[in-house]
Amino acid sequence: MSDIRKIKKYSPLTETTFYILISLLEPLHGYGIMQKVERLSGGRIKLGPGTLYGALGNLLEAKMIELESSEISDNRRKVYRIKGLGIDMIEHEINRLEEMLKNGKDLFRKKGNRDE
Amino acid sequence: MERIFSGKRGIGMNSTGIKRVVRTFWAWQEDKESKWLEDMSRKGWHLEKVGFFNYTFREGPPRDYVYRFDFKVIRNKDVDDYKETFKDSGWENIGNLGSWFYFRGDRSKDPDMELYNDNKSKIEKYKRLLIFLAIITGPGLSWVLPNLYMRVIDMQADSILSNPVLFYFYAVFVVIFTLVEIIAVYGIIRILMIINRLKKDIRE
Numbered sequence A: 001m002s003d004i005r006k007i008k009k010y011s012p013l014t015e016t017t018f019y020i021l022i023s024l025l026e027p028l029h030g031y032g033i034m035q036k037v038e039r040l041s042g043g044r045i046k047l048g049p050g051t052l053y054g055a056l057g058n059l060l061e062a063k064m065i066e067l068e069s070s071e072i073s074d075n076r077r078k079v080y081r082i083k084g085l086g087i088d089m090i091e092h093e094i095n096r097l098e099e100m101l102k103n104g105k106d107l108f109r110k111k112g113n114r115d116e
Numbered sequence B: 001m002e003r004i005f006s007g008k009r010g011i012g013m014n015s016t017g018i019k020r021v022v023r024t025f026w027a028w029q030e031d032k033e034s035k036w037l038e039d040m041s042r043k044g045w046h047l048e049k050v051g052f053f054n055y056t057f058r059e060g061p062p063r064d065y066v067y068r069f070d071f072k073v074i075r076n077k078d079v080d081d082y083k084e085t086f087k088d089s090g091w092e093n094i095g096n097l098g099s100w101f102y103f104r105g106d107r108s109k110d111p112d113m114e115l116y117n118d119n120k121s122k123i124e125k126y127k128r129l130l131i132f133l134a135i136i137t138g139p140g141l142s143w144v145l146p147n148l149y150m151r152v153i154d155m156q157a158d159s160i161l162s163n164p165v166l167f168y169f170y171a172v173f174v175v176i177f178t179l180v181e182i183i184a185v186y187g188i189i190r191i192l193m194i195i196n197r198l199k200k201d202i203r204e
Helices: A003-010 A015-023 A030-040 A049-061 A084-110 B027-042 B076-088 B119-153 B164-200
Strands: A065-067 A079-082 B018-022 B045-051 B054-059 B065-071 B092-097 B100-106
Touching: A003 A084, A015 A030, A015 A049, A015 A084, A030 A049, A030 B076, A049 A065, A049 A079, A049 B076, A049 B119, B027 B045, B027 B065, B027 B164, B045 B092, B045 B100, B065 B119, B076 B092, B076 B100, B119 B164
Parallel strands: none
Antiparallel strands: A065 A079, B018 B054, B045 B054, B065 B100, B092 B100
């Protein structure tokens, strides 16, 4: 499958998966991801370890992330790192979210709701 | 369906109580099971070991614990990392029953801690369970069971089954096997209902 088709197949990512993916722009282990997502979302998203573990498995299978060679991490904790396809996925999702945000804002204003 | 095996038993100098309770919860009764375990902890009985149809508790100060269960078929080499990820986020692994992993967290540290924070990943958990149930019941249902009943129908021609004693054992086996399959099919239906309920939730 070509990368473009693969990206379209996985889009839209869930909010959780998107945050996990952008967190992995720097290599992190599981708990590092949880802390970073909570910080980025201002405490709004508290990743459950079950959700995190499932999403990491899916992202590994989709070849958007990979395991870092084990020298850096202690043996028990795996460290994850983003791959090229993952970066393309982020770009695709940012464009999609920008479109949603623009349409949402435009129509919301037109209707005469609270504006900024 | 609850029987307490051993009451208070002194261990060494401190009289720590340990009790074993025989009780059965099915895969679709997670809420009931966690509520029961949480009530036990509030009474000062904390889950120490899980076994098939029984639970071992250790007495201690009453605590507001939260119990949750994850279903995960996991390779041996990945188990450490899996448990470590849960431990880092405040979930202690108490044990597992096959692919069911039992976790405990401290509600006083985080009142709304959960293993899963969105519906999509919850659905994935129940789908894993569904696939597991289908694999273990499928062959029995489609092949073993029909063959067992065919032999009963053909009893006259079957030299083994025309022996009354052997037939008795055979009948008992067929009844037990049928019951197991019925429970499994009922389980599959209940899990499908859980998935359906989650799918109707408009949240992600």
